[in-house]
Amino acid sequence: MTAQGTEAPGRIDDSRAPVALHGAALAADASGALLWPAEGVLAVADLHLEKGSAFAARGRMLPPYDTRATLERLAALVDREKPARVLCLGDSFHDRRAGARMESADAERLRALTAAVTDWVWITGNHDPDPPEGLGGRSVAEFRLGPLVFRHEAQPGAVGELSGHLHPAAALALGGRRVRDRCFVTDGAKLVLPAFGSFTGGLNVLNPAIAGLLAPRFDALLTVRGRIHRFPRDRLSPDRGG
Template identity: 50%
Template sequence: MNAVAPSFVYDFAVATCGSLRTTVAAAEVMLRPSGALWLAAEACLVVADLHLEKGSSYARRGQMLPPYDTRETLGRLEAEVAALAPRILVFLGDTFHDRTSEERLDAADAARIAALAGGRRLIWVVGNHDADGPRALPGERAAELTMSGLALRHEPRAGVQSGEVSGHLHPAAKVRSARGAVRRRCFATDGERLILPAFGAYAGGLNVRDAAFAGLFTRPLLAGALGRDRVHAIGWRSLAAD
C-alpha cells in the first residue's frame, strides 16, 4: 500500500503497534491498527460503532448469525485498554445495535463493560442506534464532547467542520493492483476532520468513494487502512470504488 503526503507520517518509534500518527486541526492523534483512536495528551481512547448485540438483533428477525460478536468486540477493546491504560474511554455512538441490545447482553458481557469503567472516566456519546444511551451500565451520557480541542460526536455534520471527530459512516478503503483488490476498514481524514472506522465485529464498511462522504473533506482524503498489525496510509488517487 502506498504511503503518501508528508504531513501524514508513520511513527516507528511507537513500539507497541504500527499506529499512524497525524494531526487533526493541529491536535496530535494516533490511529491504531485496531480501529481505535488514541489521544495521548488526554490519555483518552475513542472507539466508534461497536454495534454490540447485532447478532442477537438479526436472530430475532430470523437471520441466524453466530452469537459471538459482542464477546469478540469486547475482547479487542479490552486488549486496547490493557495496552494503553486510558484515563478516559469514549464510546462514540452506536455502541449498541438497537435500543433493546442492552437487555439482551449476557450477564458476563455486561460485567466486562462495567469493568471498563473501573478507575477511569467512561463516556457514552449517543448515536442514532442507541439514542437513549445505557440504562444499567456505568458511565456518563453525552450528545458530544470536546477533547484536546476536538469535537467528538457520532454523526459528521455537513460542510466544513474543522476539528470534528466522528463515526457513523463506517469508512472502508479499497485498493486495486495487478494481483487483485484489497478492501479494509479505514480512518478517513484530510487533516481537518477525522471519521473513525467501525470497531464492532459485525459492523460493515462503506467505501470512502461513496457519495455519502462527498463534501465532508476540504482536501483530498487520506485513508488509514487497517492492516493486521499496522495502519497503512492510502492517498485518494490510490483508492478505488466498489
C-alpha cells in the same frame, strides 16, 4: 500531495500512524481505535453491541458472539493503553433493547471495563440515543476537549471533528492484489473512525456520503494485518460494480 498533517503515502507503521488534526497530535491504531496520548484519550466508534441478537430476533441467524468478541478486543486495548478517558462515538449498542438482551457475563465484563477507566463516555448515536443504564459510564450528545469535538455523525464544514457512523472502508490494488478493509479517513480538518464492532461492514470512502464531507484531497489509513497503510484519495478504488 497528502492531506494536511499526514505523512507520505504508503507509509507503514507496525501498529499505528500519527495524525495531526486541528493542532492535536493523534495516533490511528490498527485495532481501529484513535489515541490522543497527550490527553490520555482512547476513542472507538460503532461497537454495535448485540447486533447479532437483534438480527436473530428478526429470523436472521448470526453467531451470537459479536458482543463478546468486541468486548474482548476493547478490553485488551484498554489494558494495553491504560487511558484516562474512553470515548465511544455512538452506536455503541445496536438498539434500545441491546442492554436487556446482553448475556449476564458480557454485561459484567462491560461494567468491569467501564469501572476500570476514570472517565468512560458514551456519545449517543442514531442506534442508541438512550444508552442502557447500569453498565457504567456517562452519556453525552457530543464531547469537546481542547481544539477537538467528538460526535457520532460528521457535520459539513466542521473543523477539528472526530466522528463515526459511516463505517469507512477503502479499496485499492496493493502488491498485485485487490485489498479492501475498514479504515480511518481524514482531510486534516476532520477524521472519521472505522467501525470497531465485530459484525459491522464498511462503506467505501469514495462514496459521496463520505467523500462529500471531506476536502477534495484526503487520506485513508487502511488497517491490514495489524498494520496501518496510508494512501491518498487518488490511489483508492471504488467498489466493484459501484
